Amino acid sequence: MLEVKNLSKQFGRFEAVKNANFAVDRGEIVGFVGPNGAGKSTTIDMILGLTKPETGEILINSEILTQKSAAKLHQKMGFLSTDMNLDRNLTGYEALAFFAHLRGDWTPEVKNNIKKLAVEINANLNKKIKKLSRGNRQKIGLIASIMNAPELLVMDEPTSGFDPIVQSEFIRLLKAHKAQGGSALISSHNLSEIAEICDRVVFIVGGRIVDNQSMNELREKAPKREIIDLDAVLEKLVDKNPDQRLEEGE
Numbered sequence: 052m053l054e055v056k057n058l059s060k061q062f063g064r065f066e067a068v069k070n071a072n073f074a075v076d077r078g079e080i081v082g083f084v085g086p087n088g089a090g091k092s093t094t095i096d097m098i099l100g101l102t103k104p105e106t107g108e109i110l111i112n113s114e115i116l117t118q119k120s121a122a123k124l125h126q127k128m129g130f131l132s133t134d135m136n137l138d139r140n141l142t143g144y145e146a147l148a149f150f151a152h153l154r155g156d157w158t159p160e161v162k163n164n165i166k167k168l169a170v171e172i173n174a175n176l177n178k179k180i181k182k183l184s185r186g187n188r189q190k191i192g193l194i195a196s197i198m199n200a201p202e203l204l205v206m207d208e209p210t211s212g213f214d215p216i217v218q219s220e221f222i223r224l225l226k227a228h229k230a231q232g233g234s235a236l237i238s239s240h241n242l243s244e245i246a247e248i249c250d251r252v253v254f255i256v257g258g259r260i261v262d263n264q265s266m267n268e269l270r271e272k273a274p275k276r277e278i279i280d281l282d283a284v285l286e287k288l289v290d291k292n293p294d295q296r297l298e299e300g301e
C-alpha cells in the first residue's frame with residue numbers, strides 16, 4: 052500500500068532523514084516511533100507531498116508519488132496531525148464539508164459517516180472551531196481523516212489532546228478501518244496505546260530507521276508477553292545508537 056524507499060531529507064547541511072526504507076502493507080497498522088526530533092514528521096510530510104525529498108521515492112499502491120500523481124494518490128489517503136489548521140470561523144460541520152468538497156467527495160455517504168462518527172466520538176459539529184478546546188478540535192480532524200473511508204491513514208501524533216474515552220474510541224475506529232482492509236501509519240508518543248493497535252513498529256532514531264519489527268516479534272521478546280513496553284524498546288534502541296542522538300537542525 053505504502054512503500055518508502057531510500058528516502059532522505061536535508062535542511063541546509065542537517066540530515067533530518069537518512070536513507071529511510073519501510074513499507075505499510077494493505078490491512079496493516081504500522082506504528083512510527085522515535086524520540087523528539089527523530090524525523091517522524093519530516094518523513095510524514097514527504098509522504099503527504101508537503102516536503103520534497105532529496106533522494107528516494109514514495110510509492111502508493113505501487114505508483115510513484117510525484118507532483119503529477121500526488122492529487123490522485125492522495126485521494127486514497129486520510130491525514131491527521133496535531134495541528135490540522137482548521138478555519139477557525141467555520142463550524143466543525145462546515146470545516147468537514149470544506150474538506151470533502153476539496154476531495155470532490157461530498158456525497159450522502161460521507162454526510163452519513165460524519166453524523167455517525169460525531170456521535171461515536173461525541174464531537175460537536177455546530178460550534179465554531181475557535182470555540183472548541185484543542186481535544187475537541189482534534190475530534191473534527193479525526194472525522195476529517197476518516198469520513199471518506201480512505202485506504203491509507205497517515206497520522207502524526209493523532210491522539211494528543213484526547214481524553215481516555217476518546218482515545219479508546221479512536222482505537223475502536225482504527226480497528227474498524229483495519230477490518231475493512233484499511234492501512235495506517237501512525238506516529239505517536241503515546242507508545243502504550245500504539246502497542247495495542249499496531250501490527251508492526253518502525254523505530255526511527257536520529258533520522259535513521261533503526262528497527263522494524265512485527266508486534267509478534269516484539270511480543271516474543273517482551274518479558275511479560277502480553278504487554279509490550281514500547282518505551283523500553285525505544286530506550287534500548289536510543290542507547291544502542293548514541294551517535295544518532297539528534298542535534299537540532301538549524
Ligand SMILES: Nc1ncnc2c1ncn2[C@@H]1O[C@H](COP(=O)(O)OP(=O)(O)OP(=O)(O)O)[C@@H](O)[C@H]1O
Binds near residue numbers: 062067298
Ligand atoms: N523546516 C525545517 N528546517 C530546519 N530543520 C528542520 C525543519 N523541520 C524539521 N527540522 C529538523 O529536523 C529534525 C527532525 O524533525 P521532525 O519534526 O521530523 O522530528 P519528529 O520525530 O517529528 O519530532 P517530534 O517527536 O518532536 O515531533 C529536527 O532536528 C528538526 O529540528
